[in-house]
Amino acid sequence: MTQGDRENAVASNLAIDNAELGSAEARLATALVGFKLRDNAFHLLTLAAAWTVLILLGGVIASLVVGSLPAIRAFGLNFLSTETWNPVTEKFGALAPIYGTIVTSLIAMAIAVPVGLGIAIFLTELCPYALRRPIGIAIELLAGIPSIIYGIWGLFVLAPFLQEHVQPGLISAFANVPVLSGLFAGPPYGIGVLTAGVILAIMVLPIVSAISRDVFETVPAVLKEAAHGVGCTTWEVVRSVVIPYTRVGLIGGVMLGLGRALGETMAVTFVIGNAHKISPSLLSPGTTISATIANEFTEAVGDLYTSALIELGLILFVITFFILAISRYLLMRLHQREGR
């Protein structure tokens, strides 16, 4: 190879290098533009998704309002205070379902709150350490069991059991007590408001205990140790330190359970009996908002009937929305304090 050839080769190599360098710069530039485009696209995509979720909720409320307009126009505020529910004459009032919803939920909370708190106290204060996790996990798993399971069990097991063993006892025990004899009157049907309340209680129980346990665990150990140190019994520690410290969170947890109980459909539909009347006795059949919708919606003929059912749904949604909003607010306040 001559000198000239070698120089030529070097020059051409250099030229190739330069050209590569140039194209590398160009590629870098296009890559950066691509990065920027992809980044912006992804940002917009996530933003759009966030708005969509928000709009979905707005859509739920809006569609319920639109759907219930015919019923609102026809009945106005009387809808809330009328007991009649007559598809034949198209006279509809929501009082019986609203009453049933509130009464079953109250029965459920009256049972589930004390029992749930008891379980939470057991788990945080009394339980041997090795058992804490397994029992805690079992309760959380039970919270996930679908409500239709509770419903079918309530229909085939709980209702006959209450009918044979509990309700006759209640009727005879309170027969001569002034107010209570009215609450526990009539033949023991098995299905009815009381049974629905009990099955709701069993359903809400895992939720209430799981949240109360989480809330109890936020109490700093030093506070409890200090109380034990001045000679408090375990119950006194729970009553004077743990519960006051976690009051806000506990109310939040109870409200969350209440929100579930109010909106619960399938477990109640199986055992409530679906009767559109308000009877003073807890043993007689009744109905709730969600049970009425589940039972009658597909068979509803006529726009007014459908619209009345949708208005029931709207009422249910508004009630649970406020209960859940209060609950979330209280639980949020607890977490803020925890973080401080």
Added chain:
Amino acid sequence: MAIYDTRLRRDKFYLGLCYASVVFGLGCLAIILATLLLEGVRGLSPVVFTQMTPPPGSGGGLLNAITGSLIMTFLGVALGTPLGMLAGTYMAEYGRHSKLTIVLRFINDILLSAPSIVIGLFVYEVMVVKMGHFSALAGAVSLAIIVVPVVVRTTEDMLLLVPDTLREAASALGLPRAIVIGMVAYRAARAGLITGVLLAIARISGETAPLLFTALNNQFFSTNLNAPMSSLPAVIFQFALSPYKEWQQLAWTGALLITLAVLVLSVAARVLQVRRPGK
């Protein structure tokens, strides 16, 4: 001494009540599971998985209901998960401190425990009325709306658990945000994200109320998304309330199948979380 004795007795009494409530609560739940197992296993046979739901008074299986449930659950998750994940990503990554995130978090938490029957009414109004008939697609959409809040919540929580130093290190290499999220944040939070999806599947596999007036029910085998479709919960609802022994037996068996599926999914979600906590 008298005061001391009273205090001790009170302590024993109330703690005794706590033990009693544990026995009562766990007892009830154990009885439910035991009954379910007993009644459900009695009807469990290969026929359940190979035959259609029977007409009243004769034997049969749950094939159409199981298929319908699988199809609608799959579609619901397929529709709801991407939306939920993207929204959760926005809340944890791009808009961590924006007003939209604060509002969305609040609303999402409420949607998480809102009555599912209301979702059914919404989808009925928006889809069933517009299309003119009940359809499996409407059922899948109502399930998707239930999936979204669950996925949004877990996605946000899990992404927030990923340490910011990881993101900063990736950003320092000059990577744009989208790639930092895709290659670093998502990978670090993968176990948690899968947990969220599993929990969402567990949640919708037993949902009944929203299906009653969207997908309705179907006595026959159908894979047509534009027609009513059978589902396990809807069949359980119909059969349990019927007077026929064979139907009631099938309802128990179906209930057992759903419960097993839900328990398996929740346990799987838990195992994933334990093995690789999102931290």
